[in-house]
Amino acid sequence: MTAALEMAAIEGGYEPGLPILRGASLSVAPGEIVALLGPNGAGKSTLVKAAAGLVPVWSGRVMLGGRDITGLAAHRMVHEGLGFVPQTENVFANLSVLENLQLASALVARKRRLDLGRMFELFPDLDRQRKLEAGRLSGGQRQMLAVARALVASPSVLMLDEPSAGLSPKLVGVVFERLKAVRDTGVTILLVEQNVKAALAIADRAVVLVEGRERLEGPAAELVNDPRMAALYLGAAA
Numbered sequence: 001m002t003a004a005l006e007m008a009a010i011e012g013g014y015e016p017g018l019p020i021l022r023g024a025s026l027s028v029a030p031g032e033i034v035a036l037l038g039p040n041g042a043g044k045s046t047l048v049k050a051a052a053g054l055v056p057v058w059s060g061r062v063m064l065g066g067r068d069i070t071g072l073a074a075h076r077m078v079h080e081g082l083g084f085v086p087q088t089e090n091v092f093a094n095l096s097v098l099e100n101l102q103l104a105s106a107l108v109a110r111k112r113r114l115d116l117g118r119m120f121e122l123f124p125d126l127d128r129q130r131k132l133e134a135g136r137l138s139g140g141q142r143q144m145l146a147v148a149r150a151l152v153a154s155p156s157v158l159m160l161d162e163p164s165a166g167l168s169p170k171l172v173g174v175v176f177e178r179l180k181a182v183r184d185t186g187v188t189i190l191l192v193e194q195n196v197k198a199a200l201a202i203a204d205r206a207v208v209l210v211e212g213r214e215r216l217e218g219p220a221a222e223l224v225n226d227p228r229m230a231a232l233y234l235g236a237a238a
């Protein structure tokens, strides 16, 4: 089966001669939730930013549904169907919920646009707070607005960078439950997480990145109890 998203032997970084990604590969099958895990500084954010066209890819390939999208500009990635929710600054704090969604919508070609009514069905909390400034939403609702902004472009694959950052365990549960609902609408998900336990609980599979390369990969249910997981995190800390 053709992968929904495939990254093959990606090398890249912010400055020439200083590689952050050192041959990273991963693949996400249609309809899967895959967790991208790994210690702080492993290159998780850099890898999803590279896939999204925000960090240069020096070599390797990014394929979306079998199409080569390596190195396209970020706005072209969105048009091709690759959505990305960055970790920070992912909503306009001084605009209302509705304005945030309308603005996202205005930037998307009409044929890709998801109807905002359908969006509010998926996120009833946002529906109730349409007029509220995004900066006044709770942390969890703000993350949902960021997800909703990305979904406006009807992505086939959505990448999220640590949507649970700064949230209480209860809110992490609420946000992840919504991500499952998003997946159930047919969107494939690549989820970068520090929160290993919570991520493995919703993911089908996980990939562990260390020093810019994948070191371990497998079904989430098996990795939960895999001693190699802890060793990879501890090894990086040592």
Ligand SMILES: Nc1ncnc2c1ncn2[C@@H]1O[C@H](COP(=O)(O)OP(=O)(O)O)[C@@H](O)[C@H]1O
Binding pocket: 014, 020, 038, 039, 040, 041, 042, 043, 044, 045, 046, 047
């Ligand atoms: N904008 C940047 N410019 C230069 N180096 C960066 C930048 N962002 C991250 N890095 C470096 O890239 C490496 C990987 O960082 P990152 O991808 O953020 O890791 P992770 O998301 O796994 O914690 C780190 O050494 C970090 O210092």
Ligand SMILES: [Mg+2]
Binding pocket: 044, 045, 046
């Ligand atoms: Mg990161």
